Amino acid sequence: MIDVLVVDDSLVMRKLIISTLEAHASIRVVGTAEDGHQALQALDRCKPDLVILDVEMPVMDGLTALDEIRRRDRRLPVLMFSSLTQRGAQTTIEALTRGASDYVGKPTQMNDLNQALQVLQQELIPKVLALGECAQAAKVKALPSTPTLRGVRPGSQATHTTRLAGSASLEAVCIGVSTGGPVALVSLIEAWTTPLSIPVFVVQHMPPRFTQLLADRLSGLGCMPVHEPYDDQLVQPGHIYLAPGGWHMTLERKTHGVHVRVVDLPPQSSCKPSVDLLFNSAAKVYGQQLLGVVMTGMGHDGLQGSQSIVDAGGEVWVQDQYTSVVWGMPGAVAQAGLAHAVLPLQDIASSIVRRVQV
Structure with missing residues (x-):
């Protein structure tokens, strides 16, 4: 009860x-x-x-x-x-x-x-x-004495400070998050004291109007600007792109660089914007140079997209159960054996910085 x-x-x-x-x-x-x-x-x-x-x-x-x-x-x-x-x-x-x-x-x-x-x-x-x-x-549940990090894909040896053997340098980070997401995003953005050298793409399940307000709020908290992007916007390193509510955000590589596409397609897994659609398109654009991060949220959006990232040679991390408000989305990815690492919220930002610097 x-x-x-x-x-x-x-x-x-x-x-x-x-x-x-x-x-x-x-x-x-x-x-x-x-x-x-x-x-x-x-x-x-x-x-x-x-x-x-x-x-x-x-x-x-x-x-x-x-x-x-x-x-x-x-x-x-x-x-x-x-x-x-x-x-x-x-x-x-x-x-x-x-x-x-x-x-x-x-x-x-x-x-x-x-x-x-x-x-x-x-x-x-x-x-x-x-x-x-x-x-x-x-x-x-008995609480752990210290946060744990574990690789759940067979053979993976993920740690806080070293990349997986054979992995490439990163060109982009894609983040999928839902319930409990805004405060988790605040934790990430406030922890980054200098801009990343690569772009960050975020899908937060949220309706129209709310995403622009969230982008404005997050922009004022960190060192990187957070945009609700427009269709065909050219991607810039050191910028964060937050999918607009009620639309899907995908990526496309063109002659002069990677562009954001804002598209009006049916919901995927009852979600619009969809983590899966972002991850699928990003895997095609960035391949093994992509990191996908699935954080707190209900449901399983991001599961199929994580499979696409792994198939393309990229990496997938998930937030751990203890620090997630709901361990639906990250739990689905971890339980499917697709996560290279399971990280507590407080370690994700610094781990991304170290991974980008490799």
């Missing part, structure tokens, strides 16, 4: 969320709060596996409450509940980069409660189940 604390200043919205959650046999609402201050008081009393946290509330807003929750517990899943307006999107990006696990947009048609319930059932339940199950697993 996944125990949930619901925090929202609207009585109607709290009842709607509770009705949605308690209709599922594996979810139990153990407490409610009307503002961030009440939520903090309820944490010790209710001991939830997950918190659903509204953004705009009186007394103490969601961002302030989130910061305090993170000071108390770095791993408790916090699912932000916010409007999808421009203002709501900006606040959501702020929350995600400050440690929120994921978000759910509030139903826009509150005059139709049946439709609002349907939206919540489709959007809220899968995320609560995934985050809650991961939180419960983390509670019972």
Whole structure:
């Protein structure tokens, strides 16, 4: 049973969320709060596996409450509940980069409660189940004394400081990430103190508008500019290209260099943008000089693309289970035997720098 604390200043919205959650046999609402201050008081009393946290509330807003929750517990899943307006999107990006696990947009048609319930059932339940199950697993799992690194492909001898035998110098890094991704990307970008000598391409599962806001936020945190690219943009070293929400990002080599293609194709594995499509195209462009990194996220997007990178002679790394919010995407790659290395989040940025310098 996944125990949930619901925090929202609207009585109607709290009842709607509770009705949605308690209709599922594996979810139990153990407490409610009307503002961030009440939520903090309820944490010790209710001991939830997950918190659903509204953004705009009186007394103490969601961002302030989130910061305090993170000071108390770095791993408790916090699912932000916010409007999808421009203002709501900006606040959501702020929350995600400050440690929120994921978000759910509030139903826009509150005059139709049946439709609002349907939206919540489709959007809220899968995320609560995934985050809650991961939180419960983390509670019972014995924590490692030190982060571990392991090669899971037969014969691979990946380490923090040496490349795999026979591997080529890198020309590009491609990163795929979803649930928990914004804070993971913040960790990477803040750790890079000098620009990389190669380009970085990122697919973060996120809707339109949100990706541009995320790119702007990330650009202000590190030493490399982060772009939401336009179609046929020429790739430059030392730049990060974040796939626009609602579109796919692929790569194409032309006479004067590699170009980003922003294409409107059907979703792949229910994802748009798709990690698989980026990895597939990058493997064709860069071959053995490509590093693919699959980080925290639900589902298995990136699995097929990782196979393409390995088939082309490139390398694939994944984030480890302990530091992932959800070990779906990286776990699928590791369990398929495609990962050359499994790394904790705090080691990925420095390992990329060392790998680029080889």
